[in-house]
Amino acid sequence: MKNMSRRNFLRMAGLTGMGALGLAACNGSGDGSSGEKIKIGVSIWSSTDALGSLSVDIIKRAAEALGDAEIVSVVDQGHVSEQVTASIETLCAAGCQGIVVCNSADSEMASAISTCNENGVYLAQFYRMISETDSPEVFEVAKNSEYFVGSVHEDEVGNGEKLIELLSQDRDDVPEGIQKGSRNIKLEAWTVGDATFQLRWQGYKNGVEAWNAANPSDKMTLSEPVYANTSSSEGANITQQFYNQDNTMDALIIAGGGGDPLVGSIGQLANMGLTGKIRVVSTDFLDDLEDQLESGGMYAESGGHFCDPLFAFLLVYNAVKGNYTVQAGNYGYEILFPYAFVSSVDEYKAYKQYFVDQPPYDDDELRELGTLDFDALKAAAAKLSIADVMARHAS
DSSP: OOOOOHHHHGGGGGOOOOEEESOOOOOSOSSSTTSOOEEEEEEESOSSSHHHHHHHHHHHHHHHHHSSEEEEEEEEOTTOHHHHHHHHHHHHHTTOSEEEEOOSOHHHHHHHHHHHHHHTOEEEEESOOOOTTTOHHHHHHHHTOSSEEEEEEEOHHHHHHHHHHHHHOOOSSSOTTSOSSOOEEEEEESSTTOHHHHHHHHHHHHHHHHHHHHOTTSOOEEOOOEEOTTOHHHHHHHHHHHHHHOTTOOEEEEOOSSSHHHHHHHHHHHHTTOTTTSEEEESSOOTTHHHHHHHTSOSEEEEOOSOHHHHHHHHHHHHHHTSSOOOTTSOOEEEEEOOEEEOSHHHHHHHIIIIISSOSSOHHHHHHHHHOOHHHHHHHHHTOSHHHHHHHHHO
16 A cells, blocks of 8 residues: 555545445345344545545454444545545435545535434544534534534644643754754744634643743743745745744644645755754655654654544444434534644655555454444544554564
8 A cells, every 4th residue: 555645645635526336225124133244335535546545445444353244335525525524314315324524624514423323323424523613503402412423533743732731852862953943933834714723722732831831040932833835936935934934943743734834844944954963743644754754854743544434434434233322402513633743754654554555443353342332432433643553564
């Protein structure tokens, strides 16, 4: 399986058109007790790009390992709102008992949930959640549904806190010439008001506050964000601007933006002869991350993986079987996934081996996950890390 970049993951939003793969009638008993398998459908931006194909593959592998479930319908909706809502209608019309969806906006979920309510079909999100603050009306629709099972998404605040922790560390195992512990951090963002950035920013601020409370005589500063959108050239310009205004900076966070701002920023630091002299962290995996970690072009990166859809599938699977209770009046089950963190060449090689070249769960582990109650399932998600996978596969 080829390596992939977080930048390429985020190009999925440009995909258009809706196609159905393996669309088949999803008829059968609710719990599979008659010998027929539980029928679950998938609504995804694309089942053929790098992240999309991994997401679908691990769901199918889990269904096969469990034995009493089947992924018979996969609909590509290109993250086009009309196609997202139409995909739910298509899957319900096919008779699916459960659906997992990666929607593109909260607004789509009101229609999606209503469709599932009308058809008695369980629904869970992956890589997404519904914001109670930003979308209170949609949140109420989800809360009042007996078929909205819940959401699986990544812990953006925890991600930000961990990156600050990594930047603060006085480490000896870094390439020669790299700052041993950062205290003057600049922040490069992508779009004003983006919900994901706001959560990451909160995490950065939490991390700085925690460090300063514990180290009052060695305080850390974090700049206000400057926005690069998704442009490599803007990333380069902002990096130059930061350094021109304050050449004592010793760290740069590129919060995201699909990877291109990161490429521009580390390229500009190289042009300025500052590679390894300023710690750079980001939440976009690079294609050449191993080389960048070795040279000091990158100090650490955090990135996602493809297990969110697996756990959304397990939520729906257990709801159909009656193992997880879904009640009106509650938002549903929520799982926050930790990011994978890579801060050395060895860590990157382990990440590639256990998250890219092969999935982090084998068939026996998938079967065990399918039998867990929700609290145990949530705990399993929370501990997923490179170290966790290495320990399981070594035993």
